[in-house]
Amino acid sequence: MDDLSDEAFRLVVRAWVVANYPPEIRNPLKRLHWNECKSWYFKLAEKGWLCPGWPVEYGGMGLSPGKQLIMLDEFERHGCARTIDQGVLMVGPLLIAHGTDEQRAFFLPKVLSGEHIWCQGYSEPNAGSDLASLRTLAERDGDDYVINGQKIWTSMAMDANWIYVLARTDRQAKKQEGIGFFLVPMDTPGITVRPLMTLDLNEEFAETFFDNVRVPASALVGQPNRGWSMAKALLGFERIFVGSPKQSAYALARLRDLAERMGISEDGSFLKVFNRHRLDVEDLTDLYGVYVEQVQRGEIPGPDVSMLKVFQTELYQRIGETMLDVAGEHGGMLEPMEGNRALNPAGLFLQSRPSTIYSGTNEIQRNILSKNVLELPG
Amino acid sequence: MTNADDLRMIRESAAGIAPRTSDLKRIRALRFTEPGFDRTVWREMCEMGWLGLLVPEDQGGSGLGVQAFCALTEELGAALIPEPLIAAAMAARLLPSDMLPDVMAGDRIVLPAWQEKPLSLDLADGGTMFAGGRVTGKKVFVPMAAGADAFLVTVPGGLALVERGAAGVHLECQTTQDGGNSGTLTLDNAHAVWIDGDASAALETACMATSAYLLGVMDRVFGITMEYLKTREQFGRKIGSFQALQHRSADLKIQVSLARATVNAAAKTQDESGDSALRKAAVSRAKARASDAASIVTRGCIQLHGGIGYTDAADPGLFLRKMMVLAPAYGSAAVHRARFRDLAPVGDED
Numbered sequence A: 001m002d003d004l005s006d007e008a009f010r011l012v013v014r015a016w017v018v019a020n021y022p023p024e025i026r027n028p029l030k031r032l033h034w035n036e037c038k039s040w041y042f043k044l045a046e047k048g049w050l051c052p053g054w055p056v057e058y059g060g061m062g063l064s065p066g067k068q069l070i071m072l073d074e075f076e077r078h079g080c081a082r083t084i085d086q087g088v089l090m091v092g093p094l095l096i097a098h099g100t101d102e103q104r105a106f107f108l109p110k111v112l113s114g115e116h117i118w119c120q121g122y123s124e125p126n127a128g129s130d131l132a133s134l135r136t137l138a139e140r141d142g143d144d145y146v147i148n149g150q151k152i153w154t155s156m157a158m159d160a161n162w163i164y165v166l167a168r169t170d171r172q173a174k175k176q177e178g179i180g181f182f183l184v185p186m187d188t189p190g191i192t193v194r195p196l197m198t199l200d201l202n203e204e205f206a207e208t209f210f211d212n213v214r215v216p217a218s219a220l221v222g223q224p225n226r227g228w229s230m231a232k233a234l235l236g237f238e239r240i241f242v243g244s245p246k247q248s249a250y251a252l253a254r255l256r257d258l259a260e261r262m263g264i265s266e267d268g269s270f271l272k273v274f275n276r277h278r279l280d281v282e283d284l285t286d287l288y289g290v291y292v293e294q295v296q297r298g299e300i301p302g303p304d305v306s307m308l309k310v311f312q313t314e315l316y317q318r319i320g321e322t323m324l325d326v327a328g329e330h331g332g333m334l335e336p337m338e339g340n341r342a343l344n345p346a347g348l349f350l351q352s353r354p355s356t357i358y359s360g361t362n363e364i365q366r367n368i369l370s371k372n373v374l375e376l377p378g
Numbered sequence B: 001m002t003n004a005d006d007l008r009m010i011r012e013s014a015a016g017i018a019p020r021t022s023d024l025k026r027i028r029a030l031r032f033t034e035p036g037f038d039r040t041v042w043r044e045m046c047e048m049g050w051l052g053l054l055v056p057e058d059q060g061g062s063g064l065g066v067q068a069f070c071a072l073t074e075e076l077g078a079a080l081i082p083e084p085l086i087a088a089a090m091a092a093r094l095l096p097s098d099m100l101p102d103v104m105a106g107d108r109i110v111l112p113a114w115q116e117k118p119l120s121l122d123l124a125d126g127g128t129m130f131a132g133g134r135v136t137g138k139k140v141f142v143p144m145a146a147g148a149d150a151f152l153v154t155v156p157g158g159l160a161l162v163e164r165g166a167a168g169v170h171l172e173c174q175t176t177q178d179g180g181n182s183g184t185l186t187l188d189n190a191h192a193v194w195i196d197g198d199a200s201a202a203l204e205t206a207c208m209a210t211s212a213y214l215l216g217v218m219d220r221v222f223g224i225t226m227e228y229l230k231t232r233e234q235f236g237r238k239i240g241s242f243q244a245l246q247h248r249s250a251d252l253k254i255q256v257s258l259a260r261a262t263v264n265a266a267a268k269t270q271d272e273s274g275d276s277a278l279r280k281a282a283v284s285r286a287k288a289r290a291s292d293a294a295s296i297v298t299r300g301c302i303q304l305h306g307g308i309g310y311t312d313a314a315d316p317g318l319f320l321r322k323m324m325v326l327a328p329a330y331g332s333a334a335v336h337r338a339r340f341r342d343l344a345p346v347g348d349e350d
C-alpha cells in the first residue's frame, strides 16, 4: 500500500470502506458497545487494516504517517464508528516498546483477532488528575498478587474482557515509585463492574471494584514498583490518539451536512466560521503528522504531545458549539433531526464535552506544558 | 409599577415551589415522562397568582410588570422548574376575560403556538392562515406541548384558539434534551375561535422571562460549582486553590454578572419606556447575553467538575441540558444580535 500515490491510496481506501462498512452503524449516535461495533472491528482485522501504525512484523500495516492520515480522513468522512480500541492504540504500542517477547507473542495476536478487548483501570474516585495518589493495593502473596480497591470512569469496562490496572505495590515508597502495572482478565473472581450513565445518556463507563482479586505474578508488566513510567508512556500514546484530527474531522463533516440541511451552507457568515474550523483541522492534521512520524521512528512521545491534545479537543468543542448555533431549536432535541444520524447536533455537542476531561484534563495538559516543556518556574 | 419590596416578595414566594437549595429530585423524576411536568404543581403555581402576574387586575390578575415576572422566572430557572409558566403566561394575557377563569385556576392549559421555522421571531409568516372559523398551517417548537389542552395560534392579523382534541389538529411531540418536549402542531382546516389581538408584546415578555430563567440556571450551577471547588481535593489541596481554576471561575463570574446587569436593565426598560425600538433592542441584548453566558457558564461548570461532570447522576449536566433547550428558544443569541443590529444601527446612538 505504501507504493501507491496518495491519491490512489485514498481511492482504494474509500472504495473499500464504501463496500465494506456496515451501513447500520454509519454515523453512530453514541459510542458503540462491543456487540454493536465488532462487525467493523472484524472487517478491519480481516483486511489487515486494524493497526495501521503497528510494524508489519507484529501484524500491523507499518503504514507511513501520511497514509495513516488519509485513512483516518476517509473513515471519518464516511462516518465510521470508533471501535473498542484500547488494545490497538495502547496495549499494542506499549508491548511493542516495553514488553517481553513472550508478552508480545501472547497478547498482540489476540488484539488483532478481537479475542482480547481491553479497558483502562487508572482513575479512582480520589485519584483523577492526581493519578499517582491512587490507593488500589496489590499485595504479594506467595506466587500471586491480591488486588483490592476501586477504579472509576473505566470506559467500556462492561464490554472488555481484559483490563490494565495501576495498583500500589509498595505503600511506603514515594507516591510515583510504589506503583505496579498489571494485566488482568475481567472474569477473574472478585471483579465487579457497575455501569455509570454519561451525560450523553449512554452507559459508556463504569465503576470497577476489586475485591481480593488474585492474579499470578506474571500479570505484572516489568518491575513491581516501576508501573508509573509505563503508565506515563501509555498516556503519551493516548494523547496522540485523542489529539488526532479524527473527532474534529468527523464533526466538521457533520457540520457541513447540518448547514446544508438548514439551508445556510452558502451563507457568507456561515462560510467564514466553517472555513476557520476547516483550517484549524488542516493545521491540526499537520501537527499530528509530526507526532505520528515520531512514533513511527519508535520514539515515545514526550510531554509536548499535550499541545496536540489541548488543541484538538478544544477545536472539537468549538465545532460542537457551532453546530448548536446552526441547528437553533433543533439543537435542544434528544433525537437527531428527521431520524437522520448524520444530523445529530446535540449528541455531537455533548460528546465533545468530556474530551477536555479524559486522558488528563486540559488544565493538567497546560500544567505539563508550562512546567515540563516551557520549564517555567514554580 | 414594581418596587424593590415587591420583587423581594416575589422571589421569596417562589421559594416554596422553586427552592434554591432543592435536591432536584422532582426535576429528575419528571424528565422523559409525559407531559414532563406536574399538573398539581401547576395548579399551585396558578394559586400563587404566578400565571396572572402580568394579567391586568380587572381581569383577575395582579397587573405587575416585566421586572416582577423576571424576578420570578429567574427563581424558576435556578430550580429548573419544568412547568411551562413562561409560555402559558404569554397566552394568558392574550385571552379575553371570559376565557380566563379556568385557565387562571390552572384547570386548563393554553399554550401559544407562534413559531413557524427555527431561528425566527416571526409571529405569522403566512404559513398558518385563518378563514371562516377554520385554521390551516403548521407551527413548530411549542414548548411542553404534550401538556396543553388548547393552543393559541398566531395568524396574520390576530389569533386563533384551537382545542387540542379537535378534528384536523395533529400534535407531534419530540423529546427535548432537558427531558421535556417540543410540539409540532399541524392544523388541517381545524375548527378555531378567532381572538382579536397581537402577540408581539407578549413575545417580547417571553424573551425577557426566558433570559431571566437562563440567568437563574447559570447562577445556580455556578454556585454549585464554587462549592465543589471548595470541597474536592487533588494533590492534597482543594482544587479551588489552583490558579487555573480560579481564573476560569473568575471568567464565569464575569459572564453571570454581565447577564444579571443586562437582564435587569432590560426588564426595567420594558416597565418604564414607551419607545418600542428601544424596548426591543434591550430585549435582544438581554437574550443574546443570557443565551451566550448560560452556554459558557454551564460548559465551564462541567469542566470544573472533571469526570463526575460528565455523568447523568451529577447535577451540572441538568443545567447544561436546560441551556441546550432554552438558549435557542425565543430567538438564539445570533437571532437577537441580528435584531439588535437592525433596531440600533451603528451611528444611530445619538
Ligand SMILES: Cc1cc2nc3c(=O)[nH]c(=O)nc-3n(C[C@H](O)[C@H](O)[C@H](O)COP(=O)(O)OP(=O)(O)OC[C@H]3O[C@@H](n4cnc5c(N)ncnc54)[C@H](O)[C@@H]3O)c2cc1C
Binding pocket: A119, A120, A121, A122, A123, A124, A125, A126, A127, A128, A129, A130, A152, A153, A154, A155, A156, A205, A354, A357, A358, A359, A360, A361, A362, A363, A364, A367, B232, B234, B235, B239, B242, B243, B244, B245, B303, B304, B305, B306, B307, B308, B310
Ligand atoms: C468520558 C470519560 C472517559 C474516561 N475513561 C477513563 C478510562 O477508561 N479509564 C480511566 O482510568 N479513567 C478514565 N476517565 C477518567 C479521567 O481520566 C479523569 O476524569 C480525569 O483524569 C480527571 O480526574 P477527575 O475526574 O478525578 O477530576 P479532578 O481531578 O477532580 O478534576 C476536577 C477539576 O480540577 C482540575 N484540576 C485538578 N488538578 C488540577 C491542577 N493541579 N491544576 C489545575 N487544575 C486542576 C481539573 O482540570 C478539573 O477541572 C474518563 C473520563 C471521562 C470523562
